Amino acid sequence: MAKLRSVKGMNDILPADMGRWHRVEAAFRHRAERYGYAEVRTPLLEPTELFVRGIGEVTDIVEKEMYTFEDKGGKTLTLRPEGTASCVRAWLQHSVGGQEPVTKWYYVGPMYRRERPAKGRYRQFHQVGCEIYGDPGPYVDAELIDMVVGFLRELGVLDVEVLVNSLGSGDTRERYREALVAHLEPHRATLSEDSQRRLEANPLRVLDSKAPEDQEAAATAPTLLDFLSDEDRAHFDGVQDTLTALGTPFQVAPRLVRGLDYYTRTLFEVIGRGGDLGAQSTICGGGRYDGMIGDLGGPATPAIGFAMGVERVLLSMPDEAAAAPLDVFVVAEAGVRAPATALARELREAGLRVEADLRGRSLKSQFRRADKSGAPVALVLGEREVDGGGVQLKELGKGTQTSVPRDALVASVREALG
RNA sequence: GUGGCUGUAGCUCAGUGGUAGAGCACUGGAUUGUGGCUCCGGGGGUCGCGGGUUCAAACCCCGUCAGUCACCCCA
Numbered sequence: 001m002a003k004l005r006s007v008k009g010m011n012d013i014l015p016a017d018m019g020r021w022h023r024v025e026a027a028f029r030h031r032a033e034r035y036g037y038a039e040v041r042t043p044l045l046e047p048t049e050l051f052v053r054g055i056g057e058v059t060d061i062v063e064k065e066m067y068t069f070e071d072k073g074g075k076t077l078t079l080r081p082e083g084t085a086s087c088v089r090a091w092l093q094h095s096v097g098g099q100e101p102v103t104k105w106y107y108v109g110p111m112y113r114r115e116r117p118a119k120g121r122y123r124q125f126h127q128v129g130c131e132i133y134g135d136p137g138p139y140v141d142a143e144l145i146d147m148v149v150g151f152l153r154e155l156g157v158l159d160v161e162v163l164v165n166s167l168g169s170g171d172t173r174e175r176y177r178e179a180l181v182a183h184l185e186p187h188r189a190t191l192s193e194d195s196q197r198r199l200e201a202n203p204l205r206v207l208d209s210k211a212p213e214d215q216e217a218a219a220t221a222p223t224l225l226d227f228l229s230d231e232d233r234a235h236f237d238g239v240q241d242t243l244t245a246l247g248t249p250f251q252v253a254p255r256l257v258r259g260l261d262y263y264t265r266t267l268f269e270v271i272g273r274g275g276d277l278g279a280q281s282t283i284c285g286g287g288r289y290d291g292m293i294g295d296l297g298g299p300a301t302p303a304i305g306f307a308m309g310v311e312r313v314l315l316s317m318p319d320e321a322a323a324a325p326l327d328v329f330v331v332a333e334a335g336v337r338a339p340a341t342a343l344a345r346e347l348r349e350a351g352l353r354v355e356a357d358l359r360g361r362s363l364k365s366q367f368r369r370a371d372k373s374g375a376p377v378a379l380v381l382g383e384r385e386v387d388g389g390g391v392q393l394k395e396l397g398k399g400t401q402t403s404v405p406r407d408a409l410v411a412s413v414r415e416a417l418g
Numbered sequence: 419g420u421g422g423c424u425g426u427a428g429c430u431c432a433g434u435g436g437u438a439g440a441g442c443a444c445u446g447g448a449u450u451g452u453g454g455c456u457c458c459g460g461g462g463g464u465c466g467c468g469g470g471u472u473c474a475a476a477c478c479c480c481g482u483c484a485g486u487c488a489c490c491c492c493a
Contacts, residue, residue: 008484060491064419082493115491116419127493194490210489258492269493278487285493309493333451365446367453382451396453 009115009123019323024155024313025108028128031151032106035143037130040105042086044112048078053296054085056261058201065113079112084262084289084305087131092298102134120280120312129286131305133293138238141266141288141304145239146248148270148284148306156318159274160283163253164243165267166236168228169290173264176227177203187217204257223254232265239266262289266304275316283316284308327417329370329396330356331363333382340381343391343409350410352417371396377416379409 006012013021029039048068055062067079080086087105090096096103108128115121130147132140145162152160167173180203188196192211199206207218228236243250256267267287277283286306294300328347332340337358347354355373357366363380370378380392380401391409394401395416404412 005484065491111493113492117485118488119486121492125493129493205491260492279489280492282493307493312493331452362446363451364453369453371453378453380452384451392452394452399453401452 007123009117011122011124019325020314020317021310024310024317025128027154028106028108028151028308031147031154032130035104035147037104037106040087040090040107041109042080042083042090042107044080044110045077046080046086046089048076050085050089050296051078051081054088054262054292055082059261061113061260065115067112067114081113082111082260083107083109083127083129083307084131084292087305088133088293088296088298088303091131091133092293092296097133097299097301100134102132104130104132106130118280119276119278120309120315122311126310127307128310129305129307131303133301133303135304136290136302137266137288137304138235139242141239142242142246142248144286144304144306145243145250145268146246148286148308149248151308152270152283152313152316155313156320157272157275157283157313157316159272159316161271161273162248162250163256163269163271164239164250165224165253165256166228166232166239166265167224167257167263167267167287168232169264170229172224172227172229172232176222176224179222179227180204180206183221184217191217202257207255207257218255225252225254235265258285258287262292262295263287264290268306270308272312272316275318277312277315280309280312282309283312324374324376325353326355326373326375327352328354328377328379328413329366329373329375330354331366331370331378331380332356332358333363334360335383336381336386339386343379343381347410347413352410352413377413379413 048066051066052062061081066081069077071077087107091103106129109126110124111127112124114123117123130144132144145164149160149162168176181199184191184199184203184206188199190213191199191206192209192213195206195209195211195214206214207221209218240252256269258267265288268285269282270284271281272283273281284306286304288302288304290302293303330340330344337360340356341358344354344356355375357369367378376395376397378394378396380394385391389406390403391406392401393404393412393416
């Protein structure tokens, strides 16, 4: 329609939706802070190198989804596609690890990925997430998962599935990868085209392929859990035992894998079953990445984190009536608009949310607006009231109207609002 | 990135070759300072955009852009 449009896949969030956004963000902040996390804000733009090294060169995100460009100084920059790498960079850059034994950070903000937009998937999307540096788990792993479930529950997102897996550590993944390729190679010809490609790039992904021709080869494949070392196994048991102790329902999903290279040991995903989610049903994904900090040149430090898609949380939340954004609507005759403005200011200074129609329209149309605004109280100011030193206070829900003295106005309004 | 479907008023949609419609929303009014219900009126659309076929295109054809669904991937 209009010639000027927002960039494809990047959406405006209009005031009508803002209540829901604020509710999600506020609930997340409060919960994270109750669990001992502190907010961190990192730049939207980072050196491209950070994501190439942090996320992994052969991942889909790095290979084809990043917004990368050269700035005027010739530096290669990238709009952040996720939050974990930036957090690690900031943590290292400011030597936070030397100042405290365990760091717990949370973040809220937009991320950028140049994918084909669909429901629940946009090119600018928003994530809330947490990261913990310096605690090897497994208790903190379970606590993190439980916090996510509690957060979603608070927002009314009850119909979720929590999937948990362990990718092992050290060379577990490598050994498993080799065994898996050895298993799949004889089936190569019957695998789907995608999976034949994945055989080289990321064979673990063949396991959760939806193509029917891949199902058989995947079903008979060795499972990653069989390759765990004793330590990895004990760690994974610890995660499960703690989740059970917390009463958090979960399922072990031995074939759960992710498209980011950095994960080790604990891996989890929260899937929404209800709401308006389409094919993008993953609300939250996360896991341990004990190797990343060392890989980026820092001291070997265990780490775990997750990210949640705010748009997806919103899609899975139940609808609810929006709270009235106003307390009072001031209705004034055209000739007394100046004193009406002063009246509105007085109420606002007292902390009330006040709107007035100052265009000089008929009282009837002002009342119509007052009604639609949702404000429970209308105050009427005309020549008579200005002369008499009072104000008419009308409770729009009840239809009752009383005259209140000007100097008792704030108290009377407060009383009417309950 | 691949395939399917859809683009008509702010929103939800009807209209399938012959002068652009409905409901909701917005807005004015229904006698002298008062909302919600009802009634009457008003504004608002180069029918996504570009090209083609035709005497004539919202309608048929091609392209393009956007949205959406599935795949892929992921939050």
